[in-house]
Amino acid sequence: MKRLKIGTIYHKPVLKEKVIEYLITDRSGTYVDSTLGTGGHAEAILEELNEGGKLLGIDRDSDSLKISKERLRRFGKKVDFFNQSYSHLPEILKSQNLEKISGVLFDLGLSSYQLDTPERGFSYSTEGPLDMRFERSEGIKAIDVINEYPVEELTRIFKEYGEERFSKRIAQAIVLNRKIKKIESTKELKDIVKSILKTKGDIKTLSRIFQALRIEVNEELSELKKGLDAGIEALVPGGRVCVISYHSLEDRIVKNRFSELAKGCTCPPDFPVCICGGKKVLKILTRKPVIPDEKEIEENPRARSAKLRATEKIA
Numbered sequence: 001m002k003r004l005k006i007g008t009i010y011h012k013p014v015l016k017e018k019v020i021e022y023l024i025t026d027r028s029g030t031y032v033d034s035t036l037g038t039g040g041h042a043e044a045i046l047e048e049l050n051e052g053g054k055l056l057g058i059d060r061d062s063d064s065l066k067i068s069k070e071r072l073r074r075f076g077k078k079v080d081f082f083n084q085s086y087s088h089l090p091e092i093l094k095s096q097n098l099e100k101i102s103g104v105l106f107d108l109g110l111s112s113y114q115l116d117t118p119e120r121g122f123s124y125s126t127e128g129p130l131d132m133r134f135e136r137s138e139g140i141k142a143i144d145v146i147n148e149y150p151v152e153e154l155t156r157i158f159k160e161y162g163e164e165r166f167s168k169r170i171a172q173a174i175v176l177n178r179k180i181k182k183i184e185s186t187k188e189l190k191d192i193v194k195s196i197l198k199t200k201g202d203i204k205t206l207s208r209i210f211q212a213l214r215i216e217v218n219e220e221l222s223e224l225k226k227g228l229d230a231g232i233e234a235l236v237p238g239g240r241v242c243v244i245s246y247h248s249l250e251d252r253i254v255k256n257r258f259s260e261l262a263k264g265c266t267c268p269p270d271f272p273v274c275i276c277g278g279k280k281v282l283k284i285l286t287r288k289p290v291i292p293d294e295k296e297i298e299e300n301p302r303a304r305s306a307k308l309r310a311t312e313k314i315a
């Protein structure tokens with residue numbers, strides 16, 4: 001990892017006070033920050049916990065873990081670090097001989113540190129290799145997706161994960177260009193996308209294409225579904241899950257899963273009695289998602305699309 005001045009690479013934690021308000025119910029409890037990043041939320045959680053409290057910090061990105069380890073050093077044994085995907089929460093808890101936790105936080109997506117590091121390839125604003133993996137030691141890279149996926153698959157990814165209306169045209173342009181030369185950098189991809197869009201919507205389309213690629217490379221949506229269920233399963237009664245999402249695909253998954261588990265019975269409404277036996281597992285704490293106020297957005301424009309949803313385990 002390139003030597004960077006620590007304070008300048010910290011990601012600004014979004015909705016920090018609200019997260020603490022919704023997440024912490026027991027100051028001596030065990031909590032999980034499943035997307036530790038550079039440790040901003042984790043620091044606030046650790047400050048709130050008393051001597052008996054404990055935090056497990058998880059991140060798929062080993063570079064981010066190095067930064068958060070340094071930042072949270074002063075908390076000593078109150079915090080442990082795990083370089084894994086949060087979908088492995090059950091194994092992580094087992095390895096610590098832990099059965100239940102008091103709360104879990106998911107702050108989805110990527111951090112400013114990752115976005116602002118050109119060699120990670122997450123941003124169309126700076127030139128870098130088409131990588132986009134959270135964990136750089138494994139898995140396919142964006143360069144593989146862009147140069148190897150058939151046109152139909154590229155179209156599907158841009159449509160499903162980017163909700164981009166020019167998906168097919170962009171996929172076709174990529175395939176045409178890669179026949180001439182392998183597409184290797186964020187700038188090359190950006191230029192191809194821009195070449196077929198002559199509207200003011202360029203920036204939004206670029207964000208959607210880059211987002212779609214990142215979701216594909218990291219299998220973000222399936223990881224989220226697994227991680228959410230694992231988090232809910234691990235909670236003590238009264239324990240809480242907080243999720244901050246940054247785009248509608250993630251938010252929909254969270255909202256729908258919370259509603260299903262808060263509803264319990266899934267029998268059709270015209271059934272006179274319940275035959276499915278479904279029990280209510282959750283109580284939703286945020287009927288509408290909590291969003292940052294104007295002051296926070298002014299201080300941290302990257303917070304503008306954030307939505308926080310919180311829920312409590314009933315039984």
Ligand SMILES: C[S@@+](CC[C@H](N)C(=O)[O-])C[C@H]1O[C@@H](n2cnc3c(N)ncnc32)[C@H](O)[C@@H]1O
Binds near residue numbers: 013110
């Ligand atoms: C928005 S950042 C979190 C920032 C953090 N809350 C802070 O205050 O610094 C999201 C983090 O989640 C990590 N991440 C994404 N998907 C993950 C997964 N499936 N498992 C674990 N970490 C993941 C990313 O590597 C990134 O560091």
